Amino acid sequence: MARPRQALLTRQRIVDAAAELVDEEGLEALSVRRLATELGVQGPSLYNHFATKADIVDAVADSVIEQVDVSAFGAFPWPEALRRWALSYHAVLVAHPNVVPVLAQGPGRRPFALAMADTVYGALIDAGFSPARATHIGALMRYLVTGSALGSFALGFHIDPSLYERYPHLHRAHRLAAHHVAVDEGAFALGLDLLINGLEVGTHR
Known part of the structure; x- marks a missing residue:
């Protein structure tokens, strides 16, 4: 045949x-x-x-989420697991920015997205967070990751230096676009550090 x-x-x-x-x-x-x-x-x-x-x-959208590595949960203490997951999540979304608006709406009925949410939530519960606080942390992480991948902060500034002559504190803003990767990745790393450090401090109060 x-x-x-x-x-x-x-x-x-x-x-x-x-x-x-x-x-x-x-x-x-x-x-x-x-x-x-x-x-x-x-x-x-x-x-x-x-x-x-x-x-x-x-x-x-679910095929994108399938690429996110959640293996750190259960293998590392929750702060490190949360960090590794967030970095993988962020990297995957940055690689597929056109899908981010769909993912920002939440998991819906998508199996891999629901499985990821279940893994993260379960790990936070196992770490001793209350159901309400675990929900808040999951939501906050999604805001940080998807928000950082929705668009570039640095590329939002025009390269024309004359545009900023009226704004005394923005006289170097025209240089941001040329360094957008460093600016945007640095901002995400800072936000992630502050978030996880804050959660760790909160758990010891």
Whole structure:
């Protein structure tokens, strides 16, 4: 029997193609028609695997969360585990910035996102935090990580030095864009340090 001329259409092929499209062109570029064209199939065939475009977007978002390393929980004391998880979470989101607006809305019904939330929450409970405080910490970590990945603080400043002549404390702001990686990563590292150090102090009161 002759082999099929193209690989069989699977959920994973669809998710991989959709993720590549979103990474390269943004969420607005993703449509069932465009995705079908990229895969070399007819649009309706995608509905054999996903009921709606929103389901495809959810699957792409969850494939990003799947890349976050949660293995530190249970292997290290909670402050170090929280730090390692946050750094991995941040790195993954920075690598896939176009998906961040979806992830910022919360886990929804996405299996890997829910599993990550369950792991983090469970580790915080095991560390002795109350359910309410563990919830607050989980929310705070998500605000820090997703907020830092939503956009660059440094790139928000224009490179024209004349723009800041009226603002005596911003006379070097035009240089921020050229150093945006160092500025943005430094800000995230500072925020993470302050957050975890503050939580450690709070647990000893």
